[in-house]
Amino acid sequence: MQPSSQRNSCQECPVFGLCLPYGLQKHEVSKLSAIVKNRRPLHIDEFLYVQGDSCQSLYAVKSGSFRSFIGNSEGDEQTIGFYLPGEFMGLDSLQYGRFTCTLIALETCSVCELPLPRLNELCSEIPGLQFQMMRTLGKEIASDHAKILALGHRSAKCRIAGFLLTLSRRYGALGFSGTEFNLSMRRYDIANFLGLTIETVSRQLADLNKCGIITVKQRGVQINDLDLLKSLAEPNPLALAG
Numbered sequence: 132m133q134p135s136s137q138r139n140s141c142q143e144c145p146v147f148g149l150c151l152p153y154g155l156q157k158h159e160v161s162k163l164s165a166i167v168k169n170r171r172p173l174h175i176d177e178f179l180y181v182q183g184d185s186c187q188s189l190y191a192v193k194s195g196s197f198r199s200f201i202g203n204s205e206g207d208e209q210t211i212g213f214y215l216p217g218e219f220m221g222l223d224s225l226q227y228g229r230f231t232c233t234l235i236a237l238e239t240c241s242v243c244e245l246p247l248p249r250l251n252e253l254c255s256e257i258p259g260l261q262f263q264m265m266r267t268l269g270k271e272i273a274s275d276h277a278k279i280l281a282l283g284h285r286s287a288k289c290r291i292a293g294f295l296l297t298l299s300r301r302y303g304a305l306g307f308s309g310t311e312f313n314l315s316m317r318r319y320d321i322a323n324f325l326g327l328t329i330e331t332v333s334r335q336l337a338d339l340n341k342c343g344i345i346t347v348k349q350r351g352v353q354i355n356d357l358d359l360l361k362s363l364a365e366p367n368p369l370a371l372a373g
Contacts, residue, residue: 141167146217146305150191151245151263159257166253168244179220179234179242186224188244192216195240196315199232200323210324212278213237213316215301219267237315282326290325291335292363295345299354310354 141152141164152160168188173179179190182202197214211232214220220242223231254261281293303309314321322332339345344360346353354360 144193146191146193150217151219151260151267154263155257155259159259162253162257163260166246166249168246170242170244173236173240173242175236175238177236179236179240180230182230182233184230186221186228186230186247188246189219189221189224189250190234191243191245192218192220193241193243196237197234197240198237198316198320199234201232208323210320212274212324213320216305219271222268222271237320287325287327287331287335288338288363289365290327291332291339292360294321294325295339295352295354296360296364299357299360310357312352314350314352 141150141160142157144150152163155163173195179197180186192214194216196216197220198210199212199214199220200208200210202208214234220234221230254264277297281290281297285293298312298314299309302312316324318329318332321327322329325332327335336345336347339360340347344354344356344363346355
């Protein structure tokens, strides 16, 4: 097996501009690349980690997408988020050293694994990396605030419109089309995340499709009228932050 420094090059990664090493000096990126471990690809419905597991590493999505959820003793699940390429996973473990949610692959995925002890060492050596970690934590907190705003006292149509608009912005930031993308998550996952029923999610998507605002083909979504979708997702633009 080749050393990780030869197998990984953060600067050549397609999501470099969205991930942890962005803004670091070239030699600093090399140091970070040297600690990254490439795990085998995960396939649909495989777990990256499970709620309650001890945290040994943090993870960045290289390709694919994940769903995070919290389960209870009765087997019920509450979806709390979705992760796309370039986004960081596992920050919830930093308080007590254990993951507070479960991460499951929505499709074939690859991740970069950053062993926590080595990452902490590098943060001490590289001030810019420490700043990036703080920025990543801040982004996670802002995202949590946005989720609360997105779900508070809003109609089902507003929730669906806001959800689609958030995905549009996140895919656009990745350099992909912000108006044509696949929903890797199941209707049930979307409903669980938004606090709606599956029937309501399907009905609202059908209504948006009928009005010509979007076109839905199985899991594919094409946004035909982005401005109208934005107007439906308001009145609170902060609720749409990705």
